[in-house]
Amino acid sequence: MGKAQKKRAMRRHNPMRVPDSHLPKGLASASSTSSKSQEILPILQKMESTDAAERKWACVAVSNIIHNDPSTRRLLQGKNVVGALIARLTDAEEEVVMEAMGSLRNLCIDGGYDICAEMYNKNILTPLKAFVPKISEVLAQYLTSPNSAPENARQAVYEFSDNVITTLWCLSETSNKALAAINAINLVPFLMSFLAAHQKLSITPVVAAAHCLYVLTDDNPPATSEVRSDAGYLSTLLSIIQSDHSAPNGKAKEDPDCRSVTLRVLCSGILRNISPLPPPAAISSVDIDKTVVLPLLLSVISSVSLSDASNTVQQVVARQESEIKMEDLSLKHTPKSDHKSDDEKHLERIETTLRTVQLALEILTGMCATLPDPGPDGEDDEVEAEADDDESIDGDAEVPEDGDMAVDTADSSSKPASSSLHSLIPSLLTLIQPVTLSFPPLASQSMHPPTTSVLSAIHNSAVECLNNIFLSLSTGSSTLSMDQQSGLKAWTDVWTALSVVGTEFGPGQERRKEMWDNAVGVLWGIGNVWKGVLPANEEQVRVLMQYLEANSDPRTQVKCIGTLECLAQHPESVQGNQVISSYLISLLPGGSAGGKIGTEPLIQAVSALIDIYSDENMPYDVNFRSGGYLQKLDASIDGFKKAVKAIDRKKEGGLDLRRRGDEVGQNLLAFVNYRRALRL
Template identity: 35%
Template sequence: MGKAQYKKKTQGWRHNPLRVPDAHLGGGKAEGKADPAKEKQMIPVLNKLKSPQHADRTWACAAICNLIQNDAATRRLFQSRNVVGELIERLSDDVDEVVVEASGALRNLAIDGGHELCGEMANKGIMSHLTVLIGKISTTIDNILSGSGSESGPDKFFQERKHLLDLAENVMSLLWSMAEASPKTLQAVNATASESLLVKLLQGRETIGLGVSLAAAQALYSLSQDNFPFRKALITHPTALHTLIEVVQQDHLQAESSQQAKSKKGKGKDKQADGATQDDLPEGRALLRRILISGVLRNCVAAGSWADDKVDISTLTNATILPLVNGLLDVNMQEVCARVLQLVQEIPKQDIAIALGKDLKTDHKSGPELSLERIERSLNTVVTALEVLTNICAGLEDEDDVLEGAEVPETAEEADEDEEMDGVFDDEGLIEQGREPDAPFGDIASNPVVNPGATLSHLLSGLQLPRRLTALSQLTQLSFPPANDTPSPHPPTTSVLSMLHLRALEALNNLLLTTAASIPANASAATQAAAAAAIPMQGIWDAMFATIETIGSEPQALQLRGQEMRVEVLQMALGCVWGIAKIAPAQLSIQPPHIQALIDVQAVLRSELAKTRCIEALSSLASRQNVTIDENRAIGTWLTQQLTSPAAPLSAELLIAVLNAVIDVYADETKDSDEEVFVKGGFLEGLSGIVARVKGEVKKIDRRNDRQTRVRGEEAYENLVAFIKYRRSLLR
């Protein structure tokens, strides 16, 4: 279980960079204490959504965005007055400007409100409106790309084009958010058959601009993750693969410069006056688009597949994608945080009357806000690059790639075995019937096939990824929301930073896992040391425990709503601890607090996988050649207590992990710690008294629904009985 790779991203933890979800706004914002001034403005704004004047309807949609921006309490007040339903109704308005502003308000609501609000939108019928708008956008895009609409006059064509592009960006962002909300909304998005429009928007990227094509890339990236129907529809589209490759190989600096030249015509003075160019920061949208499409190709094209004949994903990865990702990994996190805190102080205080002025637009921002948005986009580009890198570093091919959850029929032989297990035996009777210790103890599974997306030596030595990923994983003062009712100084930065740390740890976890799998079973210390030569073992070890200590210093925060990312980062840091411990544990300088931390953290972990990582890491530490008797005793005593204590029975996964750990640690009776710990500690007597209980727990594992766990459980039980027989034979 500790050998888990991270090839795919679950929809629940994607960071959406346009706004920040409720979970990162802090406890104070969740108490429902809306700004009284905003609350006073709410009713007139809602009333104007149904005004006969289209200017009033447009204004109301924009006002809603300004009132609720990063303010969960005010947003919920609007929700209680059915603002979602009212805005969805405006998507069928007969005035284009109203539709554009309504879609923009819904886009921001979807991102601010997260999965819950997206579910409300789906229940109130937004998908049927989006399907209509997708068809309208597709037809108009065809006209724009062909220039066939310009005969209506340059001014009207320009206005129609502007509305269309704004609408397209909002609709693509809504598809993106809805795809990530739940399996139900993902299916609804799949049903819109949006892949043709998304590809078309990328094909016309030079004409339609960066904003719309970036939104299309983000939607493609979300839809291509864990979504086989969409991936199949995309790669079978006649021009999709060619278009995706073009985007990945296009120079983003040239695309950025071209877009900036177009946008500055007639607008340069206004931007300078507003302070938007006070920071010498790149716009970054072309680079993010390129990284996102790199991820789409990695998601959709498997090496050796029929689609790979057109793409050659290995060559594309090594020649283009990996160098592109590599250039994004050296971020000075402390400097970023300092700049963000400075910019936050420079944001002008919003006056409600000005915020609801007559020229209101949904995306009006001050200079410091635009600078913060660019910083956030840059960080999000690094996050996406890390996700692509995580996929590249996932170098194991094993049985976990088969479909999970499929019910396997039970054979007659297996039914007979279960009946045989029903016989009533005490511990000694079961030990007598168990197999003899004529084979090595522990896992008998074959070594996995190691096949990373790039050569392991290049990833480790050439790019020095272990050191650089470790640096990206280190926490800052803005990494998590404060563990109290005070929100983060800048919630969007906190949201993306916590995701950045998690993605860096996932990539590092995969890299360490692939390295550990490349070491032959029962390798000598010299072989382990050679494999670890390109990895700063002690540096990673100390950095992971610094993260564990920092998160563990505020244990109360781990139970609070909005602090879920603390647990996620903690669990992934433990995965990296497991990887380091597996590669060359004898090279590590282990301190007593490290072992105690791995034991104590079990109480706060929620994931079975994370708990097994801790158990397996402890097993590696207790089995290493230079382990002290005190270290071995601390680990061995805790492991055997987990097995023998009736107070807190272990789950099937943890039971198997602890059984395997005890056998691994004490299978060699020649070690110095054996007599002092295993024999004098009475571990053999304790293990002999749990045989019947272990057999009963294994029998509870449903063979039809969880066949793999049942097989591993039976192996662990057989190993336990054989181990007891073997240890008893040494006493004769």
């Protein structure tokens, strides 16, 4: 598969619930699309009131009116609600501070990175840093003397802890600068104290602490080293993962919020982040992926039915709309801190379950990425590349004595994929299938945006995980390729999902486009594992060509070409081979479509043609001879060499691309000479 699909760096967990990047920018557009624009000014005025009750009311009102309402949120942001709320974190009244913290936390979750960046720039870390030791002190008292405070007081502290920790978690994903500032706070002992006491505390702040620690240990050496070096921390994480959540009769214990599973999944992610563990640790000899992480995550992703979840949400939302409207939360009433109905709590439980599945998929995606990261480009490589500039593709290459063509192959340095990855494939193929609420309708908003957001995220995460699995299987040794029916089923399942996703992209439909971009990589991986097994379906070939033409991303174009290459090598698809090969020929310098693609996809197209026709005894080789491909490939050599030499090696990935271009160029020369010598 060449070097187009590198191991994907595991993305930091995105706390944003409902993507809104497609919405128009600016206060004018926010004001025109918000149904609550008249409520903004009174809220901001009361935020500065001398009456503590009014200040508290204003803080609560912010959370109420931004819920699943990005237009109103953006309008508030434009009126500096972030600065106003941060100012309230130093309010003399404790209840005002707590409500302001809650609203800031909700802004982080609903607003995403832009609002988090604004909070960081407006110095929110100063009050947050002061809250950490105060929370630790209060919780220590609760753990020492459980009856030292009434239940409502303890719950208030738990909620405040959750809000502070969740905000720190979101801020740590904002930028490297914010992450460095949070590292300086030294949060690891604070967060681990929640996990160590998870059986004595409310699950809410414990899960928030695990989320924050999961993010902080993701490619962040300061936090990773601190967790890894403490045997007590490691023991706590492992005990949570392996905790028995079954009742004596074998049935699962009641988990009304579904968060105990989330906690276990997060702890498994933390263990993966800090692996490998130091030898003195008791679990250093344990294969964490195989014995701890994989069994847990497989059970999580296989235990949910997306169609059932979607149907339930639709029923609940329909029931909400048919019932009497919620109590009027106008300015005449003081909203309560928690006014959620049973239906709203039901929807949140469903979302929690689905978010846990998404999280499990993200961890699995990292676990399935077995390709090593490319090493740094050394100075010697630069010198060697410069020395080869004028001779890499020039001259006649030698034809191998055995008559076999030395075609371009995949990077052989990848580790062979574990057979345990096979067990994930059926569940992942199920999770990529869209259901009713998976994507917003093309002409309107989803009836429940949070569910749509998490469902589309699950589909894309499952596709990314499949991409890594098949990439691993295609570059290593696997017995799975012998099971042709599995290959045909996987291929059909991916196309079935894409047919439901459709190709109508645009504002608000970014997840559909992301699904296609990722799925083409999966098709390429399946094609490589079962090369020669998959027939060149006319409609699928046409769609891949059209998607290549409509896409400007060179990596996606490479995936399309790689997939077409695999389909062209089906022995019985002579006509399909002719359609694909003639299209690839047209992409060469001087071809009818020459210039439509960049250098990276051009290199892949040349490599594909060499691979397709490396065996002149194949039934479809007649297309090579009748189409005059030898002459066309020969005529493209100078143009190809020029394109490769124009690669800027100083750009990211440029040196690797230049090396690959040189290698394919040498193969092209050898291939032309070899085919010419056959005199067919």
